[in-house]
Amino acid sequence: MRAKRLKPIARPFTEVAAAAMGRGTKSSTHPPFVGMFNGSLANARVFERLLHWSIVQGFREFYKFISPCKNPFYKKGDSLEEETWMTRRQIRHSLAYLSCDRVQETTGEKAEKMRTSYVWRRRGGGNLHWYDINYEYFTERYAETLQNKVWLDSDPLVEE
16 A cells, blocks of 8 residues: 655654654653643643644544534544543643634734644534644744753653
């Protein structure tokens, strides 16, 4: 089976995303970009799953459910609650920190919120949400994290 070719603009994001998700490191407890989210493992875990699905979907907008439901499009294992083993409340709290609603016309404060959000979200009705990663802001913040060495020093599994 031939590997899918990524668009040229996606290549740098693929490398940064793979590095951020800890591919090739010995740590399996949490992704190494926890420092970007003020040390919140919950926020890092939700973002890591959204980042994973963005890569799987070819850097396009994708849908996820918050929790299992009776929606006709729902398939078992298709919710963030099942993937992260977190409660619906924890996921909603993390999404409030990580994302903002995507709208067409933005000015002032809303435009700044969209520029500085890790994830753009579009509500699909009820439990269904569409997500898109803001890769420009993510790579900017990840570079700052690496430069400032904002890591959790207490993790014994991370080798330097």
